[in-house]
Amino acid sequence: MRSGRDSRKWSRWLSVALLCASGAAAQPQVLVVDLGDAYTRSTALAGLLADVDRELKNLSNRHRPELLALRREIAQLKKQGGDTRDRQLAAARRIEAIDAAAEQEEERLALANQAAIAKVNAQIAAIKRELAAEAGAKTVLDIQETLYLRAGCSCDYTEQLYQRLNARMPHVAMEITRAPDAGS
């Protein structure tokens, strides 16, 4: 009959063994994520893409009627002759002003887009740090940094990353700073 002390000794060793086994088997030292499909797999980025598209269409539609009218006006004035020169120049200057305003709006849109992407990237970076810490991994590599990744590798944490990203950041808003007199 073994004493309670002996029993505790070997059970402690077994505990060490089990910890050793479970720890090493469940914790790949390097994690890999594939962000190649981020614009379809991240709901925030997919939404952002749609938002940018919509803003660009709005921008185009906002200026299009006036631009068309001004171009028609210039064409008609040209047909009428030389005494319309000042009115042609005024219409041309107005077109230039609209184009310049549209360009500025596009730049503001691009900046807002970059800022929104940066927010998503910051969240991705935080999730990568969390996943690495939880798995006890040294690092999280992007699949682009690898030369080969076995299909089904336990180190592939792409699913986990998108699950967390979409739960935590289902949408990202673009904050566009609008000029008060843009295009008007």
Added chain:
Amino acid sequence: MGFSRSSAVVIALALCDGADAEQLRILIVDAAHLQESMPLYAQIDRQAAALKDAREHTDGAVQLAAELRKSEVLTALPEIIANIAIAAQADLVIDRELARRIGEGGAQDVTSAVQQALEEKFSERPLEIAQ
């Protein structure tokens, strides 16, 4: 129960061994060497130089054939690496420099195996000059 302390140690070591086997098998290659400076590229250049000396084709056609061959080598590189990784039952192949940065510099280096496979595939192949 019939467990002794030494039995428990043996079990512990056995389980730890098994656990290690579950860990990632990482291979490394010197990607810059394979993409830019391995002897196969110099060999392709020598082939091209010999063809230029023979003056059977224009220098431009020979140069183009050499560039295309180097491009073929680069295109084949990922597949060769994958084949070697699969044969070695590896999980991951990364560049040697990256491996060093993330503390995996001691992983098995298969650069020479990849280089050899590329040489076997391409070194005997004559350049194909477009007519």
